[in-house]
Amino acid sequence: MSTDVVIEAKGLTKNYGQAVAVDHISFAVGRGEIFGLLGPNGAGKTTTILMLLGLTDISAGEVRVLGFDPAREPLSVKRRVGYLPDTVGFYDGLTAADNLRYTARLIGFKRSEREKRVTEALDQVGLAEFAEKRVGTFSRGMRQRLGLAEILMKGAQIAILDEPTSGLDPHATTELLAIIRGLKSEGVSVLLSSHLLDRVQSVCDRVALFSGGRIALMGSVAELGREVLGGGYVVDIEAEGAGFAERLALIPGVSGVEKTGIGKLRLHADRDVRSEAAAEVVAMHGRLKYLGVQEVSLDAIYSRYFETRPDEEMTMKEGARHAA
Template structure:
């Protein structure tokens, strides 16, 4: 028994001649937040549908908690919660009634239903509007109701397709916080998004999709090291003699740019702020500003496809 809840190997989906997903392999561990990232049409949703058994697998295998979605779809759908891209509800029914219908389909015992619905609505902050018709709900509220459905289902894996698309920044950060709370419950979360920057902060590991393939797979710092050769941009503003030299001697620093009279930019493969501070103090300088910029997925993605784009397109 491995600790992986999802294992995909050489997963392929073809529609006629077009290949939507081209032999991808990845694993998602228990309680991990895994991001399927990439532009629209890169094969993220198709991959998700294959994991749920909602579309046929052309080649390769996928296992969700050891079950094959093609052969045992009910087993898979019992332990997986799915929040589709722009989730829909029955507008003429109340939020609670919508959840009651799903609860009945899931087969939650009648005695537990209302209790679980109430607590799920509370966790997503919809307890006050549970008896209102969903037709009046904003997009953010619908997404949260979809999340409540997953909470009510009490799943081991949550699959969220573009959960933040179309949400304002405030609603996005609220939703991301709820996704983090899922992880705290030990739920493995697989989320897809084309907005790399927004979801970067919640993902433990990411898979960057490009035209049906996984171009890059790993944690964000790993990818930064691999692609950018560094990743952490440490900005230092300090006076002092020979600081540039001292900075370049710090372990992990790849390059030092002097961008102004007393401004330095350090490109490093880890967070070197403590060492940089020590270097300034040791040089007898005055430290005025010290900040770090984590490697951004956007930068990684763009850099990767600037260098690899040509050959990928040809392949």
């Protein structure tokens, strides 16, 4: 095993009686990488995370976290890994700082070090002024940030975040994602799970798409895009005028033109044809109102991937739609 791999799972399986929650999955997370476990609710993401932390038994397969076996050496794993559970909870009657102090004592930090770490961590997530406020008054976004502060305070090498952005408003989500990027810049490897594909796509280096307890796809968003969407470009145009469709179809590289609405066209091409398309519209004295290329999105990859596999369970598609 290379020293640059911090989490390695081979054939990881979890059965609950007859039901298979996680079915022979294998993946590896590199040092300093943000790895996303994505998929609908109930696809096995949380179970996978709990197995990585040694909080639930492994039915079959093997896991190594920083070279340790979570089932046999749970304390070594838990000392080095920070965990933010799905909808994290704190003791509402205690202040933010007291909650962190309790965790710090459980970890076993010395008193002087404890205070320093707690103050620094709260500062890093922007909760310094709320340190002595009771957590009962905190909003959901603040609790999530406090959860991240706990991981920072712990000085974890790996941060495992379960649905860190679920239930947050767009502003809080942006703030949280910024802190997650900050973790990466400090050399912390991040494993995060989410069913909100588009929000996490911006932070993840690589993703694994879960479906029914298996990893359906794995790689960077760009790689998955090429693999699933065929690497084509989709350009949307909105313009006033008539007869563009025929002209635009003649642009080299354009394989198809479809009408998507009044004055709206969509071009399928094997390269970025925006400049040529704009030139054509202007040459015909049309009034160009909109021109844009569709970015590769995980949503598109997800829906496309499961559309082309009609044998997949319907729940997966519903999940993808829900995620959108």
